[in-house]
Amino acid sequence: MQGRSRRAAGDPVFDRYRKVFSEGSTLYPRIAVYTGSGASHSWIWFADIFDRLGLFDVRFIDESSVRDTGLSGFDAFFIGGGDTYEMAFSLGEDGARAIEGFVRDGGFYFGSCAGAYLVLSGVDLEPFTHFNLIDGAMLNSMAAPPEPRCLEHKYKSAYGDGWVFHPVYGEVTVTGQHRAIGQCVNAPLFGGPVIGRAMPEDVLAEYSRLTERAAYLWPRREAEEFMIGRAAVLRSELDGGTVVVSGPHLEHPLYTAANALAAEVLTEHFKGRSGRVSRPSRSAASNSDTAPLLLEIKRQVSNARIVGFGLEKMPVAWRLGHKVWEPEKIRMFLECAWERLPFMEEHAELMGPSGGGLEPLARGYADVTRISKSLKMRIESGRDSQAEASMLLLSLKELTARFLSIYFRLRLETGFGRD
């Protein structure tokens, strides 16, 4: 982990939450993160925040797990950004019912960006009809939004007969009465909702300022008039559970105050609940296969990062469903693994026979390197790269979820302290 991200991870703001979760007075939650159809890359930021909070009982699940298991055995469920249509379509009515049942049984739902749109009651067309966890509507939709000043590819997505649009792309400030917010909190808004028709008592924070660290797709004054004073973060109780939705990405790793707000609502939900701490049993014996497998993963992730860096210089983007993916996203997935490899190397002897699933990961990352190189050659030669990019990004998403599952299992085995 390097530079700003490492400094952010070391922010003392997280100490309190680590202490709360490790001392046993608060339930140590078993967490599920949605990585299935429609999820983009931003769910990997949840992994960062869980690392910072010392929450290591984490699984990364797809739509079939949600539908088939009804989130049974989990205490918290997180959905990040992506293609809301694809998420809703893939989860379907069964998935919606599973999520609602999970919350009513006392679960904690956190949705940012697409994960927020998904459960707003006012988003009520097919395939969203079944997902109604919290009162609120997206205000950033209209039949014919004005032309954007920039970032046309990020500006709008079809929604029924009209469009969902985004007047600002980047950092915003939110303000609210919650003690974790204090004066205000900055967080990035990458296409999340501007929320209306919420219950006043549900509004945790409103958009209060737009900053210089944002792209203005509308003229700034018009964007301010449209957004300021509108709800950004909502929280509502549903039977025994809690639903939190946020337009901005409170989980973004460079925004520690926003991370703290997310941590605060999480601890508030679990405070006073039983102090279960679950740890998997340690692997019985050390395994000499693990170190070479980790080295092979490191080799391939490094190779793919280097190609990925080269791809970032190319003027290309791909549309998967309703979501635009830039080449930068490739390296975000790879960095997620790269930053965690030193920890895994340090504890390689605990990883069990065949490294606890490392072998298929090594093969997978070798494929990623190969596809990345092929993709780059395809772009350089002016050929269409959509199909190959789609294959690469889906592979990366699936591999990263598997990698993180192994990583968090190891973290859980090795304890609750910091590095």
Next chain:
Amino acid sequence: MDVMYYGDTLIVDLPTGKTEQVEFSPEMLTENGPGLAAGIALYRDHEDGDPLVFGSGLLTGTTAPASSLGFVLGKSPLSGELAVSPLSLFSGAEMKLSGFSMVVIKGDSPKPVYLWLHDGVADVLDAAELWGLDTWGTTDAVRSEMGEQLVQVVSIGPAGESPSKLSAYSINYWGSGDTAALGARMGGKKLKAVALRGLGMLDAEEPQDFYEGAKGLLSEAPAWKGFNKACEGIDAGDIDGWLKPLVHRYRSCFACPAACNTFVKYNEGPSVMESTGVEEPGMLVTGAASAAWLLSGGWKAEPACRAMESMARAGIDLIRGARELAGSPLDDASETEEAVGGLSGGEEAGWPGGDSSPKGLFGPWVPPLADEDEWLLANRIGYVIGICPTYLLASGMETSGLFGLCSSAAGVELDPSMVAGMFS
């Protein structure tokens, strides 16, 4: 070792193809000194393996002005003595960021191999398909294999493979300041190339002080384009004026305020900015000495540049090659290529009108811009802290500011006498 050096020392045993990583400890810096001083200590530790040591200076790859310099250290086939040659352009910075603080390459491989160093991973790869290629073909092939044009490829051409004492390693396509025939040592080891790339970051011990210090030095650092400023007073001729009709652009090495390197076009109009499909429009002239030799011999710029391209492709030391060619100026491209093919290696490196004898550890890559003691000190300081010695001499930059950066970067206190002491 986390401060200013990133990763372990890598020991490569070419006879077996195996690699080993050993800690690059803080003691290495305090006992021996950083940069070349640490490299020499490692060379001595592994001398029985007749090693080549690749490394970088303390500030290499940072925002300090002209912090481009890395090095290759080994026994020169020309003198039989220890000699150092520069890793300039972006190869020094990439060496620093490769994830290895220093690299010791021991023994001879039974078959052609190349080394791919990336983010702390060392791969000894088969070079059978690269063997026989010139440096341009090798660079293209390695970059294509790795899928990235920013990979820095330190390679040898057919001259190094033979191995000819006229050879030099080349940094990507553009030759190098290797006047000690370390390219021939690579060839003897069957080491076709060392490819470098890393996406790591360097940590300064006192980041804010380092940032302010580097920013202050940069704001006062003299800047220029072309070679003349770096050759003032040494009777090298008007190299910039001579090249001017062919100049397309100037390029600096990593983090250098001076853009000495001059890209010339002779296969298409030099004013053409867009890509026209001409596969090889020209070359980047990186060595003032080779240009100065050809200019002094009465060569026209265009055939001289073609001759430099031929030498760079073949992996021939551009300085010694140009000196040998200087007395017989040619016009015709094919005659030029033929002349390069017939070079004997009979001349020593040096500068026209200057001292031509090799200067011990350091070859004549750095122009004789000062008396011998000052020149020697600039080389020592440059290779220890990673700052281009030519820039130090030509800019007149005070070294005290750079030593201050060493302190805030890594807590290493240095002064000129301490650096001189590292070589005693």
